Amino acid sequence: KPSHVLTYPFILGVCMRVLLSWLKEYIDITETPTQLAELLTNAGLEVEGIEKITPTFQGVIAARVTKSTKHPNAEKLSLAEVFDGKTTHSIVCGAPNCREGIFVAFAPIGATLYPDGLDKPQLTISKATIRGVESSGMLCSEKELALADESNGIIELEEVTEGTSLDTLFQDVAFEIGLTPNLGHCMSILGIARELSAVLGRPLKKKSWQSKEGASFSHQPGEFTISIDAKELCPRYSALLIKGVREVASPFWLRLQLERSGIRSINAIVDVTNLISHAIGQPLHAFDADTLHGKEIKVRTAKQNEEIRLLDGTVKRLSDETLVICDAVNAAAVAGVMGDLRTGVSDKTTSIVLESAFFSPVAVRRARKALGLMTESSKRFERGTDKKMTVVALQYAYELIKKIFPQAEIGGFYDVEERAAHQAVSTCRVSRTEKILGYSVSRDQMERIFSRLGFQVKWDGEDLFHVQVPSYRHDIHEEIDLIEEVSRSLGMNSEKATVNQYIGSELPHSPLFVAARQMRQRLLAEELQEFITCNLISPKMVEVVRNHPIDPASVVRVSHPMSEEQSVLRPSLLPGFLDVVKRNINQRTLDIAGFEIGNVHFKKDNQYQERQVLGIVLSGSAFADHFDSSKREFDFLDIKGIVENLLGSLFVASVHFEPSDIAIFHPGRQAKVISSGLQIGTIGELHPAVLRTIDIPQRVLFAEFDIQDLLALPHVSPQFEQLAAFPGSERDWTATVAEGVTYEAILSAIHQLASPLLEKVSLVAIFRHEKLGPNNKNVTLRFRFRDRLKTISQENVDQEHQRLTTGILKSIQESSGREYSV
DSSP states (O other), X not given: OOSOOOOSOOXXXXXXXXXXXXXXXXXXXXXXXXXXXXXXXXXXXXXXXXXXXXXXXXXXXXXXEEEEEEOTTOTTOEEEEEEOSSOEEEEEEOOTTOOXXXXXXXXXXXXXXXXXXXXXXXXXXXXXXXXXXXXXXXXXXXXXXXXXXXXSSBOOBOSOOTTOBHHHHTOEEEEEEEEOGGGGGGSXXXXXXXXXXXXXXXXXXXXXXXXXXXXXXXXXXXXXXEEESOTTTOSEEEEEEEESOOOOOOOHHHHHHHHHTTOOOOXXXXXXXXXXXXXXXXXXXXXXXXXXXXXXXXXXXXXXXXXXXXXXXXXXXXXXXXXXXXXXXXXEEETTTXXXXXXXXXXXXXXXXXXXXXXXXXXXXXXXXXXXXXXXXXHHHHHOOOGGGHHHHHHHHHHHHHHHOTTOEEEEEEEEESSOOOOOEEEEEHHHHHHHHTSOOOHHHHHHHHHHTTOEEEEOSSSXXXXXXXXXXXXXXXXXXXXXXXXXXXOTTOOOOXXXXXXXXXXXXXXXXXXXXXXXXXXXXXXXXXOOOOSEEOHHHHHHHBTTTBOGGGOEEOSSOXXXXXXXXXXXXXXXXXXXXXXXXHTTOXXXXXXXXXXXXXXXXXXXXXXXXXXXXXXXXXSOOOTTSOOOBOOHHHHHHHHHHHHHHTTBSSEEEEEOOXXXXXXXXEEEEEETTEEEEEEEEEOHHHHHHTTOOSOEEEEEEEHHHHHHSOBOOOOOOOOOOSOOEEEEEEEEEETTOOHHHHHHHHHHHXXXXXXXXXXXXXXXOGGGOTTEEEEEEEEEEOOSSSOOOHHHHHHHHHHHHHHHHHHHHHHHTOOOBO
16 A cells, blocks of 8 residues: 555754854863764754854955955946955955955965856866956856855955955855754754853853943933833733944855855845844844834733734734734734834834844734744744843844944934843752662762853752753753753763662553553554644534534534634544645545544533544555456445454454445445444445535545444454364355345344355355346355364255255345245
8 A cells, every 4th residue: 555645744843944054152071963963863953953054165265355456447336456365466455345444355376166056167266358458357246156046246255364265254044953842942043052062161241242241232212212012912021222324235254154054145234133043043123113103012912803014025914922023003913923014124224223132922923823834933933042142142133233324323212121031940950860870979079060051050059059040041940951951961872870770560560551552553564654643623524523413512623713714623523634635636646545543522411521532534546557357446335344354353243234324425435333232333434515616526435433342342262173173065155035025134033044054155146137136136145164173064064054045035025025046
């Protein structure tokens, strides 16, 4: 059977792209990329990919423009003298930003460029004469070095030693790190560096903007007023009014760092906010200060149906639960998600209000879901940011903005904090840590790990650490969380354990668990795939399973669903199976054979019920393509056979099938499964009308069993018999019977006759023809007779065969009141 059947859409986790060069700004790293990836993965930060970033050019070096004059024969060209650390070169340059004092990317004679990519012809630099002036090389733009698709001038490097090879300088490594929801504190370069600090035992580097909180600012009320109405949802709001800025393209170093980190460059101001969010995990937002009415900023919840036009151009209607940032008149941003178009940075911007706040994760998650948006800032706010970093982030931002706009100046600093950040305190025992991990850990080791992760610790002198959890760690609550931090820092794959303790339980396995395991093994042997479908379904799918045999009044609805499509707890596995079949057919995977063991939910006598059930679904071709056989679709007998094999493997006693009358099944192709007088399940082919309503163009067979009911049934003990030592004999028998006589009824009659010589009976054929009459059919059975003590004689076979066939006819004639022929 195909192994690529889709059972549910994948849900992607958060992935963080981290540049090795950026990490090295925060911590010293000597390990190779592969070693570093292994260390991070062992610490619980799974590295999903490593990309080596290698420039395509060769021979390009850093140089400084020492002089720039106009070209004597061309108005748009200039003559530049550049110093490469050893020699001064004369270069003809057409870039408008060529000027004295800047550091540039210089391609001397012999350098090789691939401006259109490695698959296109290379450009080898040679001496040239341009408008009568000799040029000994080339000053390069980003496009010419294949670092960007477009450029407006030559690259302006940060101050660097002349002669430095840019081939090496521009090399880098990018790690794709998958982060689980509890690792929100790692959604930044600083967060990853903290983890490495604990793992490697190396201190973090101190950055200029990491001075004491707010030390570089003094409270300057300026011209704005800031207030917080929704204090529970926004306990701290910091902002900085900066004048003397404008909307311009970011400098090369900023664009390169962002784009290599997978972040699109927009303009200098927005790029600064994105860089800080990626670097230290604190999202920022920039408002055009002149667009804020009344020079006022207020944090409140939206008015019901209040509208806002977001930066992406969409107009959204807000609920009264949505947290917004407002001016004196209108909403200016949905807190933590996205700003509005009116107050965004534009080509007219000269002053900005830079917002740095702490928003409740619940408030941001609620707003993001209501708006159907997912932004980089919402990802971080939802997982919890650091309340203490709001002002630090503003310090960092102002440092970068001042670097880009030397004329920029602070027009006001605001920091409204409704309540001080609470730092949780937990305890951790060394003895407990050793018992959980299975190896010895010293007090000094634990203290170093906690300190490098930013925890403040106090030792009681015996066994206990009192640990103050930093404000950016929202995942630490109990002792076991602290033990996990020790384990992660020492490495998840540590082989230091000397004593492996095993404490076995005297309790037996749960009968449900054992039964589910046996069913799973049997159905996998039947070449079925195991499916996993969602417990939540839509009201539309409830209509599909009504009277199956679920009373619509027993359906359980979710009080606060995430969407209408997931607002009802499934009363059957069928809706999920139909979704699987439809999705796979849409993707041209037409052959589906699978099962699921899961829970269903319903109300009975005003009590909520949860039952574990087994579901089986078949659709498409019954066997793989073969050159020597025609294709055949799954039919009712296929699923009946699988059910018989399953129940036989579980040794369920006295199983038989009876006709059922369920509306969603095809009439005549459905049955109740009965054992010991109890209905334990249903099987059938879905009615074509049901399939048409959900656009499934092929047959679907379905079976469902309550596992708890199966456990309550009597089971027979397995019986073993030796292989037959004597030959047997077969007889075929055809009888004309009414359409209403089932094979099950014939088998029942045979079992009542209890033949000691009958080894096996099987159905060979069913034949219908107008000559038999409209309500009749021919049934052909094959009997196999064998005597296990001696070779059976033909006379004995004939006598027993005659007794059986006569008895069968008599039994079905008595039950139907009609006579039948043979």
